[in-house]
Amino acid sequence: MAQRAIIGINGDLLPFDETLDKLQTQAIGGGSVTWVPEADTRCVAMTVTENGSKIASDEGVYGWDYVAVNVPGSSVTGTKNGVEYTVTVDENGNLVYTRT
Amino acid sequence: MSANTSISEGGKGYPFGPVKCLMVEGDNGEFCPWYSEADRALDSLSVTQNGIYRASDRGVYGWNRVSVNVQADSVTGRDPETGEEKTVTVNPQTGELVEAVVPTEIRVTTLPTKTDYTNGETIDYSGIIVHAYSSTGQDMGEAPFNELVFPVTTAQIGDRWSDGQGLNAMKIEYNPHLSIRERTDTGEKIDERLVYVHGSALGTTAYEGVRRPASFGAPYNIPNASGTLFVTRYNGSSYFSKISGEGRVEVYVFLDGFVSRSSLYDIKWTGWFISDLTEYEAVEGEFTRGPYETYLTDILESTVNPKRVDPSSLHAVQNLPVRWPRPGVGAILETSFDINVTGGD
Numbered sequence: 001m002a003q004r005a006i007i008g009i010n011g012d013l014l015p016f017d018e019t020l021d022k023l024q025t026q027a028i029g030g031g032s033v034t035w036v037p038e039a040d041t042r043c044v045a046m047t048v049t050e051n052g053s054k055i056a057s058d059e060g061v062y063g064w065d066y067v068a069v070n071v072p073g074s075s076v077t078g079t080k081n082g083v084e085y086t087v088t089v090d091e092n093g094n095l096v097y098t099r100t
Numbered sequence: 101m102s103a104n105t106s107i108s109e110g111g112k113g114y115p116f117g118p119v120k121c122l123m124v125e126g127d128n129g130e131f132c133p134w135y136s137e138a139d140r141a142l143d144s145l146s147v148t149q150n151g152i153y154r155a156s157d158r159g160v161y162g163w164n165r166v167s168v169n170v171q172a173d174s175v176t177g178r179d180p181e182t183g184e185e186k187t188v189t190v191n192p193q194t195g196e197l198v199e200a201v202v203p204t205e206i207r208v209t210t211l212p213t214k215t216d217y218t219n220g221e222t223i224d225y226s227g228i229i230v231h232a233y234s235s236t237g238q239d240m241g242e243a244p245f246n247e248l249v250f251p252v253t254t255a256q257i258g259d260r261w262s263d264g265q266g267l268n269a270m271k272i273e274y275n276p277h278l279s280i281r282e283r284t285d286t287g288e289k290i291d292e293r294l295v296y297v298h299g300s301a302l303g304t305t306a307y308e309g310v311r312r313p314a315s316f317g318a319p320y321n322i323p324n325a326s327g328t329l330f331v332t333r334y335n336g337s338s339y340f341s342k343i344s345g346e347g348r349v350e351v352y353v354f355l356d357g358f359v360s361r362s363s364l365y366d367i368k369w370t371g372w373f374i375s376d377l378t379e380y381e382a383v384e385g386e387f388t389r390g391p392y393e394t395y396l397t398d399i400l401e402s403t404v405n406p407k408r409v410d411p412s413s414l415h416a417v418q419n420l421p422v423r424w425p426r427p428g429v430g431a432i433l434e435t436s437f438d439i440n441v442t443g444g445d
Contacts, residue, residue: 022137023124023134025122028116028117033138034136034137034138035122035124035134036134036136036137036140037132037134038121038132041135041140043155043161046166048147048166048168050168051168051169051170052167052168053166054165054168055164055165056142056162056163056164056165062142062162063142063161063162063164064162065154065155066152066153066154066155067145067153068153069147069151069168069170071150071168074172074175076190077190078190078197079194079195079196080197087197089175089177093177094177094179094180095175095177095179095186095188096177
């Protein structure tokens with residue numbers, strides 16, 4: 001949420017006429033500090049039920065501060081006759097052994 | 101993180117010292133906190149196990165990217181060679197894959213000891229034996245009784261009855277009229293000119309202020325005495341229901357405009373009837389004491405006319421589900437069996 005801002009210093013108001021996404025101030029000791037509105041940077045919770053990747057900006061949010069993951073397992077990996085396999089289930093419900 | 105910051109105006113610096121957030125006034129007059137962008141930096145999260153992941157627990161503000169790749173403790177599917185449904189797990193000690201055939205069906209192999217009930221009776225499941233079977237029909241042994249779930253606890257006749265002729269049933273509503281009149285076998289006779297009756301039926305419609313001229317043997321009508329009851333309909337042409345009620349009436353007997361005496365009577369009436377759309381027969385009730393008798397005189401809000409039948413001649417078959425939550429898989433297997441239910445008294 002960009003906003004037009006006013007900062008008060010010693011009783012004087014320093015209006016920023018432009019709409020601001022960020023505000024930069026000098027850091028004491030050198031450098032600068034960039035400030036962002038809380039409303040623009042609020043994080044939300046998310047529940048995940050499937051394996052995969054999710055990008056916050058794709059979901060229209062700034063970020064996630066709480067992620068609950070509950071994914072029913074879709075594969076196991078172990079050895080059989082000394083060979084390592086990953087076992088999955090295909091779309092027909094059949095077990096599929098794949099060497100890994 | 102707090103920032104040692106300052107704002108410059110016209111070359112003049114205004115130091116803030118350590119500042120965690122700036123309260124910035126918008127031109128709408130409302131203040132909004134602004135935070136250091138460094139404090140609001142996001143990180144990515146990679147997850148391989150189910151669970152709860154709080155950003156604050158990791159010392160970050162939030163995640164902008166979450167990747168989830170959770171491996172299962174087991175997978176369940178069909179063995180393409182044998183056709184059996186199996187669960188594959190990993191031996192945690194050796195890392196070897198372990199296959200186990202899982203049950204996909206349960207059947208009642210021995211019925212409970214008791215299978216005949218009357219309507220409303222509590223069902224006793226003792227004696228039942230349920231076996232589990234694989235997808236290829238292999239008997240995998242008995243499902244433990246204490247793991248079985250029996251959702252139905254009471255024998256109920258439900259909406260589907262049979263009168264021995266295979267007729268099905270449905271419900272309709274009606275309101276009966278109840279009437280009372282003096283009995284002729286008690287030796288008591290009310291011959292005053294006016295009788296006033298009022299009272300209430302327990303849990304049903306009150307009947308008060310019923311006033312009829314007194315004439316020995318004439319009935320005193322009590323509309324809606326039993327409230328709304330249900331009638332069961334057979335194949336669109338016949339009806340069955342149990343009707344019953346109880347209550348208390350007070351009878352005032354007037355003579356020349358004055359109460360000559362009053363009496364309190366408990367009434368209780370019951371009846372079973374079956375009917376078709378054209379015949380009618382009243383269901384008689386009884387006073388538990390006193391010189392009155394009761395009977396049905398009319399049916400309101402229905403075209404049904406009742407005819408009495410013996411309830412014991414009516415019966416139904418109730419299907420009872422039995423469930424077994426399949427251990428280790430999360431699926432629930434279900435089967436069922438039938439019991440016989442009669443209408444009772």
